[in-house]
Amino acid sequence: EDKVVQSPLSLVVHEGDTVTLNCSYEVTNFRSLLWYKQEKKAPTFLFMLTSSGIEKKSGRLSSILDKKELSSILNITATQTGDSAIYLCAARPFNAGNMLTFGGGTRLMVKP
Amino acid sequence: SQTIHQWPATLVQPVGSPLSLECTVEGTSNPNLYWYRQAAGRGLQLLFYSVGIGQISSEVPQNLSASRPQDRQFILSSKKLLLSDSGFYLCAWSVSGMSYNEQFFGPGTRLTVL
Known part of the structure; x- marks a missing residue:
């Protein structure tokens, strides 16, 4: 059975801090790993990672995949209160249905 | 552009009553469609997915069911x-096929069963 585990479960930091969120996966026929940010309702897409060792970057957020370690990290530098959210990672195998297996999420709270 | 709708936004139902949540997608054809459930503040559990009209796959055995009566409607x-x-029930869609596609989520329905 495919499994995705995120750590930590929750995190409280102050504005300006840098945070690293972890995601590990056990997925048969792994294809890619996705990161989402969920603030109030719908998760919004952040990154999709397919190749190991290649960093993807968007502003203060960056993410990288390590296929050898079956893991990924999401970094947020110079955090702001608007970064407060649940961050979800999901692993996608090769399959016709494009199904994702989600981790339990990391709840990040950034205090002013 | 594509949009995904869900309704109702919130629902309070007594135990033993029936349920019907609807999801529709606009601006695309033959999408893959998904239903997820999210426990309070936690990750998403895939309940059902569909690759076409009338084609439903269940991931978790339970008292829920899903149907896809039209190409862009998932119930x-x-x-x-x-x-x-x-x-919290979330519907999502993705472009069909095995290509490099992320899923896009609807606004969700918060269901409370009393």
């Missing part, structure tokens, strides 16, 4: 709700 149903059915 989640139950004949008798349980307390454990409470949660």
Whole structure:
């Protein structure tokens, strides 16, 4: 059975801090790993990672995949209160249905 | 551009009552469609997915069912709700096929079963 585990479960930091969120996966026929940010309702897409060792970057957020370690990290530098959210990672195998297996999420709270 | 709608936004139902949640997608054809449930503040559990009209795959055995009567319509149903059915239900879509596609989520329905 495919499994995705995120750590930590929750995190409280102050504005300006840098945070690293972890995601590990056990997925048969792994294809890619996705990161989402969920603030109030719908998760919004952040990154999709397919190749190991290649960093993807968007502003203060960056993410990288390590296929050898079956893991990924999401970094947020110079955090702001608007970064407060649940961050979800999901692993996608090769399959016709494009199904994702989600981790339990990391709840990040950034205090002013 | 593509948009995804869900309704109702919130729902309070007694135990044993029926359920029908609806999801529709606009601006695309033959999408893959998904129903997820999210427990309070936690990750998403895939309930059902569909690659076409009338084609439903269930990931978790339970008292819920799904149907896809039209290409861009996905319905989640139950004949008798349980307390454990409470949660946040999210519908999502992705471009069909095995290509490099992320899923896009609807606004969700918060269901409380009393």
